[in-house]
Every structure is written in structure tokens, then in C-alpha cells.
Amino acid sequence: MRQIQAGQKRKRAGWLPQSIRDAGSDRTRKPGEFLFRRDAPTVGLYEVVKGTVKLVRLDASGRETVLYVASAGDFIAEASLFSSTYHCDAIATTKTVVRLYPKNLLLREFERNAEAAQAFMAMLAEQVMSLRTKLEQRNIHSARDRVRHYLALNRDIAGRTVTLPGTLKDLAGELGLTHEALYRTLAEMAADGEIERPKGKIKLNPSAL
Amino acid sequence: MRQIQAGQKRKRAGWLPQSIRDAGSDRTRKPGEFLFRRDAPTVGLYEVVKGTVKLVRLDASGRETVLYVASAGDFIAEASLFSSTYHCDAIATTKTVVRLYPKNLLLREFERNAEAAQAFMAMLAEQVMSLRTKLEQRNIHSARDRVRHYLALNRDIAGRTVTLPGTLKDLAGELGLTHEALYRTLAEMAADGEIERPKGKIKLNPSAL
DNA sequence: CGAGTGATTGACTTAGATCAATGACCGTGG
């Protein structure tokens, strides 16, 4: 549990100025309750503090299409800052705490504080990068290659060790695999000597070229 | 071919001020040539005008990990604006034309022109959204549901028709399916009456709830 | 007219999803 927290904490960091961070206000939602609705006027940017929120779009017949499932540490509705209404619904799927950063406050800050603006841009740009990379990873069909891709991108400076951020189950989700598939793949890679698996880590074996 | 062009043109639009757009300079690269290298000082933001560029990271043993493959209309190295060096290599994979927007010019513009800064943020925020949605889509395992997800998100206002942006083959790539799988899935959906397929379009059949 | 590409369909194979069972571990409450 602590490990997951740690992993999530590092998800996005302190890009917003303290003044704004302080201005955020927490809200609680029970499963099924809305954070905001499509076409409603935008009030600001949300950070998920605890729980999960799904962003969905409803079609005429009431069918919902999930755009994104946000969990602790994620920001949602960044784009709402530049739009007058929300373009999808946000619904809590668990007991959830979110923090709301008022839109006008943020925009005003960006206008007079170029540094804050840049920090925001940088954060977004990094997210774009990271998302593109994840998407790239999903183009890899073989489970083993997908794991390799992940390991290659997440090893430490020495390039030999990857520290697992949370449970393997979570990792499986992140990789778009079932946990069984991941367990098996790791077991095979270890059997082949491609990796070693000390507790909480994965060590890459250089011999596997 | 024109259809592909059209699809790509609309990928990202005119978020940057004319002054900057004019300041962009075109460069040509042959397959295998570098646009920039990791750890080299950042000079600016690139727009792929023609061809494709892969962003890769090399590990100690020379193995390359693909982070992203950019094609016409894509911007690359947005994050480089806020970093002093590139964090990966960019290599042309075909005969490629890119347009370079100098970093200092952009940053200066953002500093004095809050509107331009906001436009950039908005563009990034939209990209984040769109990428998240694509990633969400890749979590859907069934080809049919993946197609449904795509159709639901890309139908016109009336909600009954989706205009295909390019070839079905391209769409297959976008959906992370082989073209055969896509053809078959569409054929089945048509056979089941879930969709109709006039030339260049797909019509959703409301009866399929 | 022939080359190149997209669209389509068939046959076959397989990797990964699914269903299931088990052992290890952990925190909790009696």
C-alpha cells in the first residue's frame, strides 16, 4: 500500500505555485456522483486526491463511452481551462476526494507569472511525451517485448535495475496485460536468464542482447 | 492519398501566431539521418511536414527503444522548450521534411503574449486528452468493442455517421488492429446490421443498442 | 497496359485472455 502511494505521489509533482495550491478546495464524492457534467460551465481544474473518477461521454441512447479513468495523483479537465464548458461527464467510481483549482485563479496567475505558465506547459508537454510513449508501447503485441520496452525505459541510471513502483498486478494494468500474463512472462524471462527478480525489483541481465 | 493528407492536415491546427509560423525553417532529412541527438542542446520545436520521424532511446548495448513515431502534422520535442537538452534521438525513417521553430523565439513570444501562451497550453491540453482517450481505447481487448469506441467518439453531430479520415488500413493502425482484423470486424458488424457502409463513411444503426 | 496499393476473404496458428486453484503474507479483532 505504501508502495502504491509512493508510485502515485511521484505521478505529477509540484508544478503549480504554492499560492494556487493553497487555493485548492477539497470535495468528496460517493460512487456514482458527478464531479461535473458535459456542457456545464467550467469552474476549474481537478486533481484526484483519493479514489477514481471516470470521464465518460454519453450518446443519444444513453450508452456511455469511457474516455479516461483517473486515479489518485491525476489531473483532469486541464483542457477545461481554455473552454467555457466541459465536454464530458466526470463521475466518481469509488469514494473519492478531489481538489478543485479555480480556473480564473489559474489563468490570472499564468498571465502575470510567466514562470508558472511555463511550469504548466512543461508539465503538459511531459505528459504528452509520456502518453505517446505508453501508446507506442501498446503497439507492441508480444507480452515479452512489451515488458522489455517497459524495463528499458524504467531502469535506473546504471541501467541494470528497475524498481517496481507498486504491485505486479498494477504493473500488469499499466502494461495492458492481465496479471497472469505478466507473471508468466516474468517467470519465463527469469527462466531464460534474461532477468533476475530480487524482492521489489527486477534486474536486467546484460547477457541478453 | 489526398484523403490521408486531409486527415493529417486537421491533426493539429494553427495554434501558433503567424509571426512564429513564418519564422519556422524547413529542413530535409534522408532516411536514417538525425534531426537531433540525445543530450544535444535544444534548439526548438519541430513540426513534421512530410515523412516520418522516430524518437528513440538507445541503451548501453546500442539497443533502441522506440518512444514515438511521428508523421506529417505531428509536433515533436514540445518538452524540449523547457529543457536544455534533448532526452532522446530523433531519426528520419523516410525522406522527411521538418519545420523547426526556434525555442527562444517561442519562449519570448509566450512571455509577452499571454494569448499565444494560452493557445499553446490549450493545444497541449487537448493532446493530453486525446492521447488519454486513445490509451483508454487500447485497454479494450475486443476488436469489435474497440471499433465501437472509435465510432462513438468520431460520429458527427447527428450521431449517425462517421466519415473515414483516410484508408481503412490507416484506421486499422490507429486502432491497433491489423487491417485484416478491421475488415472482418466491419464486415461482421455490417452483417449484423449494426452499421452500414456507404463509400468513405460508416453509418451507425440506432437499432443496435 | 502493367505496377502498386487498398479491400476483402479464407485457412491456420498461437499468444494471451479466462477460469480456477493454491500458497504466501498481512493486518485485525477477539
Added chain:
DNA sequence: CCACGGTCATTGATCTAAGTCAATCACTCG
């Protein structure tokens, strides 16, 4: 302090949808 419920980790068996290989037809372009 220990038994119990919950979750993670792991492995087995089975199934199936999607990938792979391959062939055909339609179109377009020079």
C-alpha cells in the same frame, strides 16, 4: 498471540479472438 479474511503471486488447463500467411479483385496512375 493466533485464527481468519483479504489480496497478491503463481501456476495449470482451456478457449478463442486476433495475428499471420496467402490469394484475389478492384482501382488508380503514369
